[in-house]
Amino acid sequence: MPRIAPISEAVGHSVERHGARPSHLVQILREVQAELRCLPGPALDELARALRTPRVRVESAASFYHFFHSQSHGAYEILFSDNIIDQMLGKREMMQYLCKLLWLQPGKLSEDGLVFVESTSDIGMGDQGPAALVNGHVLPSLDESRLELVAGLIRDQKPLARWPRMLFEVADNVRKAGPLLGQAFEPGSALRKVLEQGAERTLAELDASNLRGRGGAGFKTAVKWASCRRAQGSEKHVVCNADEGEPGTFKDRVLLQSHADLVFEGMTLAARVIGASHGMVYLRGEYLYLLEQLEAVLARRRKDGLLGKGILGEQGFDFDIEIHLGAGAYICGEESALIESLEGRPGKPRNRPPYPDTFGYLGQPTGVNNVETFACAAKIAVHGGAWFVGMGTPASTGSKLMSVSGDVKRPGVYEYPFGVSVKQVLSDCGAGNAQAVQVGGPSGTCVSWREFDRRICFEDVPTAGAFMVFSRDRDMFEVARNFAHFFAHESCGFCTPCRVGTSLLRNHMDKLAAGKGSAYDMVQMKRLMHIMLTMSHCGLGHTAANPVVQTMEKFPDAYERRLRNLDFEPAFDLDGALQTARLITGRDDEWAHIVSKQP
């Protein structure tokens, strides 16, 4: 087994590398944990001292993110992606199989302290699942033979660097390419254009293109950039939101893996337009495997004069990009939570207004956009606004990348002009027997087979990119229950309605799943949904009940056949309450159970 560094050494190196800036706390915690395999109390003490920040703030951040833990997860930590799509592809069986091979239980460190296996929220591999992370690196397309290989490597204590590369190969799976994925892009071409025609003109083209944010909300990009351009600040920032955490979404992964130049060019273009000198990519922790190659692209762009001081020889055009990694928190996809995380705090959404365009990173004007939005902006700079308007619909111009997964023959990324019908996508990806499509992920829209003529665009069914297909053999209640668990796990806990509401909703769904539901539960769930929708602090809470609301409405049978009693059924489980006693006495015979009467 590789040596574990002493705490002071691990902390010292990382703090020094980050110039002892408390704003880099999340990055520092990541690095220290990678060295120590966990974040023990003494490491937090040391960090607080070195960063001259109260220990309680260090602990607050260290305990917020799912990927941080105070107890060791051993030399090999394996986290299985737990989205419904991975489950449909056999996640549960695969996880069980690996646990059997290694003689361990999920969520418990092995006796020899070597390996730890657990579930995690979707890791963005819906097209090649079931997938897992080993020490943060993606293992896609898992099957029994691959897991046998993995178990062998772990037993032999082979360092990750010497594992066969094929285990880590992530395919792009581009099934349909359009202007973003299909046409070649010459690095620097968009920047030359902005230098030639000026920032004002570029902004005017962007305005004419009617480009709207690809992260889901659809806010007009030109308006955001113009506001940020006007805003006063000592240093402006450009932030690329690459925290692609919405379950079922993986299109940014492909852009970053194979079209990073396009994304970085879009960011540099934004910097020129708004007058920023500093850029950051917030890369979700699950995409750690992309870090090295992205750094290589940044290095090449610096060498080619596309980043750094005096870009393309233009005096005063200074801009560079650094990459920050997330640490397992869906909420950080919300732009103000993302900025909090970039500043080294728990990712909890801020009170808005003010918005990031005037008050963002370190209180300075900050342009935050999705990966795909930056890619589109770079293309628009080269080809002009009119070219972009030529695709899509009036209110949804251009193309949209969709991450197609689930019960389809050809899962992967599809690029369509906006306005494409759900039916068309289903036919292209080979979904013969679809019952429903979850468009835009759990927080999006559940489109039932009755509505397959609906179109993907801001006017009808908006999306950040997920397109999860469920055949008629699937139980839509279980789909909604998986999403309810996801939101309860990912709620940041800041506001009452979301913190408590997501857990209450999950509990009701579990009660129904256990066959103990009643009509009263349905009433309670509807009441909860209304409160979460109207009282929550941010989009997570507003949309967290969507999957339950929509499946209840569109697939009422899936719920009704689970109701034991049409009136009331208590949540308290009399038999379950005896479980502790059974464990203590080692009994599990008939007389140690209370058999509840059948209805």
Added chain:
Amino acid sequence: MSGAGAFTLDGMAIAYREGETIMEAATEAGVYIPHLCHQPGFKPHGSCKLCTVSINGRNGAACTVRAQDGMTVLNNTPELNDSRRALTEMLFVEGNHICPACEKSGECQLQAVGYFVGMMTPRFDHFFPARDLDASHPEVLLDRNRCILCELCVRASRDMDGKDVFAIGGRGIRSRLIVNSPTGLLADTNLSAKDKAVAVCPVGAILVKRRAYETPIGRRLYDRQPISEVALEEAKTLKGKGHG
């Protein structure tokens, strides 16, 4: 302060000064909007969501949204009051609240708001979470069972006491109050019973030891007056001291 304007609150014209929140302007005008994480003189926070009002048709927290000219704000509506009751119930079920035995009973804002919004019983299932109690400090008891995560102590300790004794750790339903010491114990922090962070706790989570049940039932703060009146009077007193 410069600038002035007016908005309507449940049809009544409310004057405000530039920069004031809806909560501040309403309080000054003698209108109580239920709240728990807000206290006059504190940095607006907006997490309990009890003070949610309808602003030009969209919901927002009165304690964080700034008043603007011509806003139409609705506060006392059946729908908002019902949601506030539900939020109060949520706060009750996520913790372990023991009103009949609690030292804070009668002086507790959660309990008093419960009465104000007409809560009879929490209609949601209780979580009965396992939460830690910390009695290590010689003068102060910290009972996380009764904490509602309002972060008033966090803000008071950081912004007023200059100590950073408290923060919120964890995430989601597992969020918990953590303290600034390597042992995780209150005794190993520099908290004093005289700190604002102690006095500000609206519930029975942070209690000064050996001071329990000093006031007989019937004469306690909220026995004498409902929270809707107490809150307005306290804001007025604070303003008299020059905090307004």
